[in-house]
Amino acid sequence: QVQLQESGPGLVKPSQTLSLTCTVSGVSINSGGYYWSWIRQSPGKGLEWIGCIFYSGSTYYNPSLKSRVTISVDTSKTHFSLTLRSVTAADTAVYFCAREEEHLEVSLGRYYYYMDVWGKGTTVTVSS
């Protein structure tokens, strides 16, 4: 059973760096066909995709955050991380990690993508 678990500080000061880790169990991050993703949800708001890292190491970021974000995989391949620099109060949110599967629908001969496994989320507050 694949499980993801976010961890990291719940409080970060403005202008500092937010660092979160997502620990993956039940599957290797090296397994082909998965994007390892970060999504956030501000209080009372909708979902915002932050970015992801493919098993090959390629990264994709939301242009609105790209200048401040880095997503990486640990050398142990058991967890991946989010780094968000120069945070402000607008970065206060629940942060989720998720696995996006690259699924081949054989009958249609095409790939489909969806986030099928999510962590429970971790709340990060930016405040002095």
Place this chain on the structure above:
Amino acid sequence: DIQMTQSPSSVSASVGDRVTITCRASQGISSWLIWYQQKPGKAPKLLIYAASTLQSGVPSRFSGSGSGTDFTLTISSLQPEDFATYYCQQANSFPRTFGHGTKVEIK
């Protein structure tokens, strides 16, 4: 970026009602459309991918349709456990983008 517009933003319904939620993409996304259900304090749960394929374990009262820019999520007979917020998401391109959500409330 592809903008996803959901409607309505909220709907009040009773157990047993048929509920329909729509999602429109700002450009064609073929069938790369996903639906999630989220309950308060929980992570989103995958319901439907490829616009109409039900994820394993999801009740058959949920169905999805559409292609191109216009999509629909239908709950054929609303159950108590279905009161939640529903989000669409496009997986046609990066960045992935979500609709703003539709809250299904008890009437």
